[in-house]
Amino acid sequence: MKLIPVQEAVGHVLCHDMTQIIPGQYKDARFRKGHVVREEDIPVLLAMGKENLYVWEMVPGMVHENDAAGRLVRLCENEHMVRSAVKEGKIELTAAIDGLFRVDTRRLNAVNLLEDIMIATRRGNTPVRAGDKLCGTRVIPLVIEEEKLSRAEDAAGDAPLLELLPWKLKTAGVITTGSEVAKGLVQDAFTPVVRRKLEEFGIAVTEHRLAGDELEAIAAAIAGVRKSGVDLVLCTGGMSVDPDDRTPGAIRRSGARIVTYGAPVLPGAMFLLGYYEDGTPVMGLPGCVMYAKATIFDLILPRVAAGVPVSREDIASMGEGGLCLGCGDCTYPNCGFGK
Numbered sequence: 001m002k003l004i005p006v007q008e009a010v011g012h013v014l015c016h017d018m019t020q021i022i023p024g025q026y027k028d029a030r031f032r033k034g035h036v037v038r039e040e041d042i043p044v045l046l047a048m049g050k051e052n053l054y055v056w057e058m059v060p061g062m063v064h065e066n067d068a069a070g071r072l073v074r075l076c077e078n079e080h081m082v083r084s085a086v087k088e089g090k091i092e093l094t095a096a097i098d099g100l101f102r103v104d105t106r107r108l109n110a111v112n113l114l115e116d117i118m119i120a121t122r123r124g125n126t127p128v129r130a131g132d133k134l135c136g137t138r139v140i141p142l143v144i145e146e147e148k149l150s151r152a153e154d155a156a157g158d159a160p161l162l163e164l165l166p167w168k169l170k171t172a173g174v175i176t177t178g179s180e181v182a183k184g185l186v187q188d189a190f191t192p193v194v195r196r197k198l199e200e201f202g203i204a205v206t207e208h209r210l211a212g213d214e215l216e217a218i219a220a221a222i223a224g225v226r227k228s229g230v231d232l233v234l235c236t237g238g239m240s241v242d243p244d245d246r247t248p249g250a251i252r253r254s255g256a257r258i259v260t261y262g263a264p265v266l267p268g269a270m271f272l273l274g275y276y277e278d279g280t281p282v283m284g285l286p287g288c289v290m291y292a293k294a295t296i297f298d299l300i301l302p303r304v305a306a307g308v309p310v311s312r313e314d315i316a317s318m319g320e321g322g323l324c325l326g327c328g329d330c331t332y333p334n335c336g337f338g339k
Contacts, residue, residue: 065089173225218250264319268296
């Protein structure tokens with residue numbers, strides 16, 4: 001930085017906040033660190049008693065933090081995102097719609113490994129609502145070398161680092177297993193929970209069947225639900241390894257390709273995910289979905305609702321963070337579960 005007369009400061013970057021005091025009216029920073037001095041600022045600075053200023057030397061090949069933040073946010077922004085105005089060298093993106101937020105972690109890490117560069121995002125593969133904050137970008141110093149920004153742009157590549165996908169699935173069919181429910185001996189407490197969770201993603205239950213416990217009956221109920229053309233098939237209950245629990249076998253019998261039966265998540269270890277040839281997803285939901293606030297179903301449903309295929313590798317990666325701590329006052333999703 002260097003000290004220059006105020007009259008020569010136009011176009012230069014302030015190195016520190018400058019406080020203005022008007023007795024009985026005002027005491028605050030009139031100009032913030034990083035502010036680029038304009039012609040109209042000169043009379044104000046002189047009235048504040050500032051005859052000389054410490055400024056950053058803007059030499060060729062250097063970029064101001066505000067301009068640098070704009071270049072970094074361009075690496076991130078995608079459809080359905082809204083850019084904020086630059087403030088103190090930082091620009092943020094917020095969601096314009098409800099949907100699934102996704103991050104290309106490998107490329108984001110490559111950018112953040114570079115000196116003096118930072119892009120902070122919320123956790124990827126999580127649902128967001130319109131207005132939710134998605135990311136913030138800035139550089140660490142007030143001015144940064146052009147060469148460093150170019151390296152960040154090369155590391156990011158041509159595609160945006162972030163993605164916000166709208167909810168795609170609209171309808172679901174639910175098959176409730178258990179002879180006690182089919183015979184009316186026990187009230188179906190599972191389906192209302194599933195309905196509520198689906199509604200959060202704009203999915204309506206348009207088909208509902210009570211199938212009892214027999215494998216053939218469950219498979220037939222699945223076939224009937226599929227004929228109606230629903231976007232998602234859900235089977236509730238009968239998912240353990242007990243001899244009487246036949247839901248996994250019925251899902252296989254229905255023609256689904258099983259991605260996984262079992263997940264490294266608690267609650268939700270006995271979860272099943274599969275897909276039919278036409279791409280329709282099918283899930284077998286263990287009993288924990290009925291009574292636990294957050295389970296494997298809450299982690300998988302946002303991706304499925306956005307039409308994102310889920311692989312066995314995706315589910316295997318959920319082991320770290322997949323243990324719910326069973327807090328007395330549940331704060332999910334504002335906790336570490338699934339993250």
